[in-house]
Amino acid sequence: MSKILEIKNLKKNYHTIQKETCAVKDFSMELEEGEFVAIVGPSGCGKSTILSILSGLEEKSSGTISYGDKKIGYMLQTDALFEWLTILENCLLGLRIKKELTEEKKDYVISLLKKYGLGDFLDSYPNHLSGGMRQRVALIRTLATKPDILLADEPFSALDYQSRLTISEDVFRILKEEKKSLILVTHDIAEAVSMGNRVIVLTKRPAMIKKEYEIVLEHPSTPIENRKDKAFSYYYEEIWKEIDHE
Amino acid sequence: MSKEQQKFLKETKRKKYLILFLQFFLLFFFLCLWQISSSLGWINSFIFSSPGKVIQTMITLFKEGSLLHHIGITLFETLLSFFLSSLLGILIATILWWWDICAKVLDPYFTVLNSLPKVALGPMILIWFGANMKSIIFMAMLISLIISILNIYQGFKKVDSEKIKLMKTFYAKKWQIWRYLILPSNASTIIATSKLNISMCFIGVIMGEFLVSKEGIGYLIMYGSQVFNLNLVISGIVLLSFLATALYASILLLEKLSIRRRD
Structure with a gap:
């Protein structure tokens, strides 16, 4: 597999009249072709900011992003x-x-x-x-x-639990079938573990990488099946402990 | 269909007809009362006129050929000012949406202009443009334009920010956001504004005709009052209510058509 996206030392500051806030600090990651990466972190930590910068919605403060001639697509929180x-x-x-x-x-x-x-x-x-x-x-x-790379910003958060499961199953299947790569931002650990090959855990704002997990399941399958895997609860517990709870 | 459902439908229908009947009855009752009290001398028919006399006046006007002429003039003026102010309303709202700073700078001026009774500007308009149709159109637009701009601009600002974000993820240019999102998503706002706008233009046109006093239904009313021909004044008012209803109904029709297209 080849590397299709590389982010190095990404930093983003927001400016308001009162102060300057650092939303993302020293964030680096790589994405391989066909890989699904999930980014989790406490709410409001700046997860979405990373996607906004990748898709060109916002300017970065510093750092480098390279994805060659690959095309990026963005999936929003609501269907819009x-x-x-x-x-x-x-x-x-x-x-x-x-x-x-x-x-x-x-x-x-x-x-x-x-x-x-x-x-x-x-x-x-x-x-x-x-x-x-x-x-x-x-x-x-x-x-x-x-697009070659799909960015999804909590794409199912507006749905009820049942539809959420079904649609994450659908999206997973469709993206695998169309051979896309995915960066999924979510606050739902189960969703992250069941969909991602890799899970990146971020700290509180400013978002920095706290830990990274390679998800190795006994019988990798689709998201709903993955939730039943023996290794699933292990990763769930581990990530739960890593995330900063207020 | 069950018996209960049949009963329900019957009941609903009965109510509908009852309301319709009472509506007509009220009108009929009022007209009769008016006619009788003027015939029997309960009210002074010189000042209060009567349905019979109003009809007579209209027939005379029609035979002279001036009835349709005056209706036509008023209708033309109203429609022209309506189209102009709708178009300008959308245009100026677009400018305000495009350049946010423009909207912020002009905000206090709009507030003042919006609350200013535009009739007060009438004499000045008459001096600037002269006693002709230009004054009337200007008057009507003055009354309708500000509120149109404000309403449409509000609608433009209220567009779902997620949808704007979506457009940006496709690298849409500003005019594309306007063309594909802002304008179509505000179709209903624009139609609702049109409803208001047409009434406003109508008011403006009649006010303009009062001032200019050359032709149109407003002129008929003004002229009638000056020569103390109350038959003419009331005929004018009756004509106005018909015209106003017709104009409003045509906008409603437009609205219905645009909704049907979507479903």
């Missing part, structure tokens, strides 16, 4: 579907904005929608879909621009 557009049009949004929309790419998006159980809803509007389906649409909207 546009209610006035059909499911297909929602999925084509990124291509339309980037002015890359061709018949061929449109066919690719339609094939994705069909492949992942949304074929009957191409011309429906988002309010006709369930929460889990909407999240799947959001994922396909991100995949439409063919």
Whole structure:
């Protein structure tokens, strides 16, 4: 496997009238092709900031980020579907904005929608879909621009527990099948352990790397199955102890 | 369908017709009372006119050919000022959204302009633009524009920040965010503003016609009051209520059409 993303000594400061706050300090990591990395940490520690910087939403204060000619896609906390557009049009949004929309790419998006159980809803509007389906649409909207690396910022946090499990299963399967790499930011340890090949634990703000775990399960499978693995609870306990609880 | 459901539907229908009947009855009762009291001399029909006389006046106006002319003029002025102020409203709200600093600088001015009774500017407008349609349109726009801008701008600002973030993750340029997100997500705001806007323009146009006093329904009312022809004044008011209802109904229709498209 080859390295597709490298972050070195990333630092981010926020400025307000009262003070300067350091959100991320000395953060370094690498990502291999096809690897799923989960980042966990106490809430408000600056996890999301890292993704925001990677995706270009925010400027970094210092450090280096390199990912060559790889493309980055971003999955938000909410599905953020546009209610006035059909499911297909929602999925084509990124291509339309980037002015890359061709018949061929449109066919690719339609094939994705069909492949992942949304074929009957191409011309429906988002309010006709369930929460889990909407999240799947959001994922396909991100995949439409063919990113190599996916950044997901607590992508399931707006859903109830049941849908959360199902959709994390779906996303996992889809991303594996489409051979993408993933950086998942979450506060849910179980989600991190069940989805990631590696889990990075961050400290309280400013976020620094506290510990890293290589997740080695006895029978690696899909997220729901992974939760039943013998090694799962071991990692869960370990990470739980590492995270700074207020 | 169960018996209970049938009963429920029947009951609902009955209520609906009862309300409709009472609505018409109220109007009919009022008109009769008005007519009788003026015929029997309970009220002074010279000052209070009567339904019969109003109808007569309208027929005369129609035969002279001036009725449709005046309605047409008022309608034209209202629609023109409505389109202009809607367009300018969206345009200026866009400018404010685009340059945040602009909105902040202009905020106190909008507050003052919004609370200022625009009628007070009437005499000045008349001097600037002269006694013609320009004054009327300007008056109407003055009344409707500020509130349009403020409403639409509010809507622009309220767009879900997650959606803006999404656009940015696709590296959308500012005009793309406006074109694909801000504008379409505010379709309902713009229509709601239009409802307000059309009434405001109508008020402005009538006020303008009072001032300019050349043609239009406002002119008919003004002229009627000056020559003490109350039949004409009340005819004008009746015409206004019909026109106002028609204008409002057409905006409602527009709203319905735009909602249907989405579902």
